[in-house]
Structures are given as structure tokens and as C-alpha cells.
Amino acid sequence: MSATTPTPTAPLSPAAVKAVRSLELALAVPVDVVRAVTRYEVASARAAELSAVAATGKMTDLDADSLAHAEELMDGARAILADAGRIDLIGGA
Template identity: 50%
Template sequence: MTTETPTTRPTAPLPSAAVEVLSRLERALLPPAVVVAVTCYEVASERTAELSHLMDARDLTPAEFNALFDAQTVMAGARATLAEAGRLDLIEVPS
């Protein structure tokens, strides 16, 4: 009989399917306020990127400028919520 020890059983890196399952499980266990903050941050981030691209191509209209400001305000609020929850890891790229 072969006994595996912690040093002989490979654990890293996890298969991509296992990473996906763990990510879904973690999201299911997060407090609702954190889930909302992550979702708001992601949507506002996409909108900011979209409007920033327009800004590079031409001047923004007043409505586009307001939308950009609003998206950045949402991102800042969501980031503050996540910082308070100690979960900035959900939106920031690890260093």
C-alpha cells in the first residue's frame, strides 16, 4: 500500500475547472453588499473604458463627460465598500 504524504501529492497549480468551481463557491459565500460592490465596480469600469476610448478619439459631449464622471464615482464608492470589507482582491490585479 502506497501512502501519499503532503509533499508527494501535487496540489498546485489547480486545474482550471477547479479554479472556476472555487471562484463560484467563494462568490456564493460573499456578503450581498460585497457582490453588489464588485458588480457595480465591473460595470462602471467597462463604461469608463468605453468613454475613455471616445475621449481619445474626440472631445466628449457634456452627457458623455457626465457619464464618465458618474462611472468613476460609482467605481470609487464600490472600491471604498470593498476596502472596508477587506476584499480589494476581488477587483485589483495581484502584485
């Protein structure tokens, strides 16, 4: 019997970790949960952009409506993930 020596690997880059996580989600998680994670991440990024605009004092009414909508999308996605017991996928406990 010959012993198998494990092949050393370098640590994954952050981009590779994210890609592996996305693949893992697609293979192991129901599609509605994957969609909720995606919806949350996109809405969260948009909310951050609009919050930066608000901090400058130059937020328009349309920007404010867009921020409220992004926050509503985040809340909805969070509720789907909480119902599925997978709030951990967006960094929640």
C-alpha cells in the same frame, strides 16, 4: 485498502475561471460585497468605453457626465470593498 488515483483535469478556460469565481463569491462573500464587485466591474467597463471616446476628441457633455458618474460608482464600490477588507476582489492590493 485501495489507493485512489486523482482524476486528471484540463486547465479551466478563462470563462470557466470567471464563472467559478462568481459562484465562489456568491457562496462565500456577503451580498453587499458581491454587489460592489459587480458595480465596480460594470462601471469600469463603461469608463473604459467612454475613455476611448474621449481619446478621439468626440466626447459630448453627456459622455463626460457619464464618465464622471462611472468613476464615482467605481470609487463607491472600491470604498465598500476596502471597508470589507476585500479590495483584492477587483485586483487591488
